[in-house]
Amino acid sequence: MGRVARRATSGVLVAVSMGVAALAGCGGDSADGPVTLRFVWWGNEERAKVTRAAVDEFQRRNPDVKVETEYSGYDPYFQKLSTQVAGGASPDLLQLDRPTLGEYARRNVLADLDQYAGKSLRLDRISPNLLAGGKVDGKQYAVAAGQTTQALVLDPALFQAAGVNAPTEPGQSWTWTEFADAMNKIGAAGAVAGTTDFGWAIDWFEVWLRQHGKQLYTADGKLGFDAADLERYWTMVGKLRPTKGVTAPEVTTKQDGGLQNSGLITKQAASDVGYDSALTGYFATYGQSLKTAPLPSDNAAEPGMAALPPVSFAVGQRSKHKDAAVKLLDFLLNDPEAGKILGAARGVPPNEDIRAQVCGAATGGNKLVCDHQAAQKDKMGPAFGAWPTGSSAIKRDFQRTYDDVIFDRVSVGDAARRVVQDAQQSLGS
Amino acid sequence: MAYLFLSPWILGATLLTIGPMVASLYLSFTDYDLFSAPTWVGFDNYATLFTGDERFWHAAGVTARYVLISVPLKLGVALAVAMLLNRPRKGVGLYRSAFYAPSLLGASVSVALVWRAMFSTDGTVDRVLAAVGLDVGGWVDRPELALLTLVALAVWQFGAPMVIFLAGLKQVPRELHEAAAIDGAGPVRRFAGVTLPLLTPVILFNLVLETIHAFQAFTGAFVVSSGRGGPSDSTLLYTLYLYQRGFTDFRMGYASAMAWVLLVVVAVLTALVFRSARRWVFYAGEDR
Numbered sequence: 001m002g003r004v005a006r007r008a009t010s011g012v013l014v015a016v017s018m019g020v021a022a023l024a025g026c027g028g029d030s031a032d033g034p035v036t037l038r039f040v041w042w043g044n045e046e047r048a049k050v051t052r053a054a055v056d057e058f059q060r061r062n063p064d065v066k067v068e069t070e071y072s073g074y075d076p077y078f079q080k081l082s083t084q085v086a087g088g089a090s091p092d093l094l095q096l097d098r099p100t101l102g103e104y105a106r107r108n109v110l111a112d113l114d115q116y117a118g119k120s121l122r123l124d125r126i127s128p129n130l131l132a133g134g135k136v137d138g139k140q141y142a143v144a145a146g147q148t149t150q151a152l153v154l155d156p157a158l159f160q161a162a163g164v165n166a167p168t169e170p171g172q173s174w175t176w177t178e179f180a181d182a183m184n185k186i187g188a189a190g191a192v193a194g195t196t197d198f199g200w201a202i203d204w205f206e207v208w209l210r211q212h213g214k215q216l217y218t219a220d221g222k223l224g225f226d227a228a229d230l231e232r233y234w235t236m237v238g239k240l241r242p243t244k245g246v247t248a249p250e251v252t253t254k255q256d257g258g259l260q261n262s263g264l265i266t267k268q269a270a271s272d273v274g275y276d277s278a279l280t281g282y283f284a285t286y287g288q289s290l291k292t293a294p295l296p297s298d299n300a301a302e303p304g305m306a307a308l309p310p311v312s313f314a315v316g317q318r319s320k321h322k323d324a325a326v327k328l329l330d331f332l333l334n335d336p337e338a339g340k341i342l343g344a345a346r347g348v349p350p351n352e353d354i355r356a357q358v359c360g361a362a363t364g365g366n367k368l369v370c371d372h373q374a375a376q377k378d379k380m381g382p383a384f385g386a387w388p389t390g391s392s393a394i395k396r397d398f399q400r401t402y403d404d405v406i407f408d409r410v411s412v413g414d415a416a417r418r419v420v421q422d423a424q425q426s427l428g429s
Numbered sequence: 430m431a432y433l434f435l436s437p438w439i440l441g442a443t444l445l446t447i448g449p450m451v452a453s454l455y456l457s458f459t460d461y462d463l464f465s466a467p468t469w470v471g472f473d474n475y476a477t478l479f480t481g482d483e484r485f486w487h488a489a490g491v492t493a494r495y496v497l498i499s500v501p502l503k504l505g506v507a508l509a510v511a512m513l514l515n516r517p518r519k520g521v522g523l524y525r526s527a528f529y530a531p532s533l534l535g536a537s538v539s540v541a542l543v544w545r546a547m548f549s550t551d552g553t554v555d556r557v558l559a560a561v562g563l564d565v566g567g568w569v570d571r572p573e574l575a576l577l578t579l580v581a582l583a584v585w586q587f588g589a590p591m592v593i594f595l596a597g598l599k600q601v602p603r604e605l606h607e608a609a610a611i612d613g614a615g616p617v618r619r620f621a622g623v624t625l626p627l628l629t630p631v632i633l634f635n636l637v638l639e640t641i642h643a644f645q646a647f648t649g650a651f652v653v654s655s656g657r658g659g660p661s662d663s664t665l666l667y668t669l670y671l672y673q674r675g676f677t678d679f680r681m682g683y684a685s686a687m688a689w690v691l692l693v694v695v696a697v698l699t700a701l702v703f704r705s706a707r708r709w710v711f712y713a714g715e716d717r
Contacts, residue, residue, distance in 0.1 A: 075655055082676050086463040107464040107679070250550060250570035253660035393678055396657075403661040407572050 035321045036066045037328060041095035042077035043311075044259045044281030046365065047345040054341045058331050065324050073258045078392075085109050090316035092325040096142055097310050098133070099392035104314070105136040106389055111315040113140045116326045122334050125351045133309035133383045143333060144309030146277055146347030147355075149380050150207055151372050152195070152293040153264065153282055154271035162189035162270075168291040170375035173303065179296035180240060186270045187244025196263030197246035197406065198273040199237040200255050202398040203310075204295070206384065208233050210304035211297045221388035223423050230416035234405060238412060249406035255399075259285055275310055276372050277347040283365030292372040294379055303379040311346045344369035390426035397422045457685035463675075467682060474686035485687070487662060488670035495576060495666060496643040499583040504635055507587040508628075511594035512620075525595070532588030541582065541652035545569055548578045548653075569653055572663035579664060582649045590635040597631030598624070629710040637702055644695050647672070667691055 041051065048071045055067045070091075072080065078100065084090060085104075096104060104110050117123050117140060123131060126144065134142035152166070159166055164182040167174050174182075183194025198204045206216045215224035240246040247263045254261040259281050263269030272282075273295065282290055297303045313332065315325045331338050339354035343366040349355040359370035373380070401419050404410040410418070432439070457474055459467035478485050514525050534540045547553045550567030558565055568574040601624055609619045647668040650658065658665030658673070671691070675684030 075657070079656055079676065082463075082679065086676070086681075103679075107462065109464065249660070250566055253570055256655065396677070400657070400659070400662060403572075403659055407661045409572070409661055 034064050034066055035324050036068060037093060037319075037321055037324055038068045038070070038091040039093040039328065040070045040077070040081065040091045042072055042074045043095075043345070044278060044285070046281040046284040047071070050280075050342050050345045054332060054338045055328075057337055057341060058328055062324075062327070065328070067328065073256060073260075075256055085316075088318065090318050092316050092319040092321055093328055094314055094316060095145065096312055096314055098308075098387045099395050101134070101142050101312060101314070102136050102386050102389050103392060105139075105141040109317055110141040111317045111319065111322055113143065113315065113326070120323065120326050121330050125334065125353050127350075127352065129307060129382050130309045130350050133386060134312050134314075136386060142312035142314040143329065144350045145311045145313050145332070146309070146344065146350055147373070148275045148277040148308050148310050148347030149373060149376055150204070150273070150295050150305045151276045151279070151376075152271050152273055152295060153276075153279060154195075154291055154293060155264065155286070156289060156291050158186060158192060158270035161191065162186040166271075166291070166293040168293050168375075171378070173294055173300070173379070174296045175298050176236065176296045177298075180236075180245060183240055183245035184243045187240075187246075191270075192267060193247040193251075193263065193269040194240065194245040195247075195271040195273065196255060196269045197237065197241065197249075197252035199234055199246075199405070200252060200399045200402045201257065201273075202395050203275075204273050205230070205233055205398075207295055207304035210306075210381075210384075211299045211302050213302070215384065217385075217388055217391065219385065221427065223420065223427060225420075227413070227416040227420045230419055231413050234402070234412045234416060238405070241406070249403075252406055253403050275308075275347070276369050277311055277345070279368045279372065280343060280345050280365030283368055288364070290368060292368065292375075294376050302381075304381075305376060305379050306382065306384055307373075307380045308383050309347075309350070348373055388427060390423075390428075393426040394419075394423045397426070453685040453688055456682050457689050459682040460680075461682040461685075462679040463681050464679070470682070474683045475690070477683070478686060478690060484662070484665070484670060488658075488665045488667045491576065491663065491665050492644065492667040495579060495583075495646065496640060498577075499580045499646075500636070500639050500643050502580065503584045503587050503639055504590055504632070506584055507590035507635070508594050508632075510587065511591045511598055512624075514591075514595060515598045525592075529588035529592060532586045534586075538648060538652055541649045544578060544582050544649065545653045548581075570660055572659075572661040575654070575660055575663045578653060579646070579649050579666075582653075583643065583646065590639060593631055593635055594628070597628050601627045626711045630712060633702070633706050633710050637699055640698065640702070641695055644668075644691065 039055065041047070043051075048069075051071070052069055055069055059065060059067055070080075071077075077095075081091070081094065090109060096110075113121060113134075121143075123140075123143065127147075130144040130147055131140065133144055134140055154166055154168075156166070156168070159182070162185045164185050166182065186192065186194040202216065209215055209225055209229065212229070214229060218224045237246065241248075246252070247269050251263050251266070251268050255263075257274070257278075259265050259278065262272050262274075262282075264272040265282070265285055271293075274282075276292065279290075279292070294303060295305060313329055315322055315329065319325050332342065334351050334354070336354060336357060339349050339351065339358055340361075342349070343358060344362070348369055349358050358366065359374075362370045398419055401410075401415045401422075405412055405415045456467055458469060458471060460470045460473075461467035510528055514521055514528070518524075531540075548568040549555070550570055552567060555565070555567055565571070565574065568578045605623050605627075606619055609623050614622060645668060646666055650664045650666045650669045651672070654660075654664045654669075656669075656673075656677075658669050667687070668691075671684050671687045674687065675681045
């Protein structure tokens, strides 16, 4: 009895002391002394490497600020972020993209950066086009981490082996028919598919819509396309599947925008459609021979590509150290040393002075990004504008439904109608 | 005094189990996005679930398939291995531990990751099958096979029911077997006529436990499909859909409603199993 009682008492003591410790831990909002920031992003390893190096430089210059970093792939990143934010443990500095920026901003998760702009946060060397991409309801909730555009990244050796040329030189372009012929030829050559099936990502459908005078979302946040558009698009992509112009469903279903499942990286395709912000990762993983081409367009006046900020940085509204977080953000955007370290890991630097400096001296993967943007300069239109609330659900539904299409579980027409129906529901809610 | 000793349990139960359950019951009648205050919507969530959500029914179907395939298979394998390990043999203790080990690793993420690697294209399973001329590719990348990898993962963890079966087998009186053998019954007959009837209480116990377990399966499906339930929603278990609704779509009220529907369904099914037990479970010492 005595032993049991003693054990219970000590258990209670442990519990109480742990509770006290936890309470003490919550109180730490002192202005003095070292602060600890948490900075999270998604992306490939190359991006992680340079971002950590930039953070180290920041810590070296600011010994009173400690920065903890976390990164992962796209899907796990948002799974983790939503849980953390819901649990009140939001990171101080975080990375968002077009579908998620509006949703997190409207849920009061992000700090309004306007109060810092022009003071501790310098935005004057970032183009209005990029800054607009970080605005939600007129307020600056995020700042572009880089300028990015769409690209077809390809292995020229595999193209040559199939006797195919891609428009990799500045000013060159191709039509959808030329593109399809090239992909089919590579597929017929037998080694790999022409390109990773790109029908899964709504991002590339957006480019196609632009070429046809439509858009994904209208300025007032409505759906800008109908089921017939999507049916046409998916039918066009679908024609490439039996001829190995695009990858088989088993490869396509794994796509998540990350490198490790990409058809090009896993040597199942000769090219990938993507954002050029991933190119430094491709370069580090695949090798130096990579080249880029523009996305195909039948409409010379409207190539559908744009200078986008698909990756932006934002500060957590519940962060206890917003000043320090803004300081880190400003450092990442505007410091020449940081710019040099970061290179083009999120597209070319948003700050135009630093961009000129980085691209002037660029080598390797950074040069690939700079060269691509220089080559596509006259094809890149202004940013498409932010995506409305509900668009991340639409992005997921789009990919899920495309799975049903490639595995022949539903007709293209029915699938397109389902996407439109689900999308209207997501936008309405 | 008694309550003082009970207090750790009472505290744990109220704060960690009953409290959250009551909260989720309330939330299931609200529209709650995790960030702003919940607003009362009555039975809207439940109405949408049953009438306006195709994926809900799809997920329920996937889960039903998963439970119906994995539970009988797991119990069958557990019983078969228990019978093998029930024979007196050298080193049987080692074998018992070895077969039980996977259950300890059970719901861990690392095992699920290994599973995904094994069953992916060019993974172990693909290569072994290709070597014998069966070129099916990666199981986890094909909608018609992906769920089977989850079933295999569940069946592989047959250790817990196996140990319980083993204990049950030890209780079967040897003299009944001897008497049956003298009457001329072969091994099959003795199994069907002696072992199985005396084992029915243990079978009932394992059946109930494993069914509840199977309905709650989540980790395997989440890891193997990277949280998506793909390919083509073929591994979208009910719990995974619930998670997606709650934490990816930020519809926690809806997810709470789903959780309560699951609770009711599992409770009803368990009650049905118990009710049917009167017909097939035999307790020794009972009059027949």
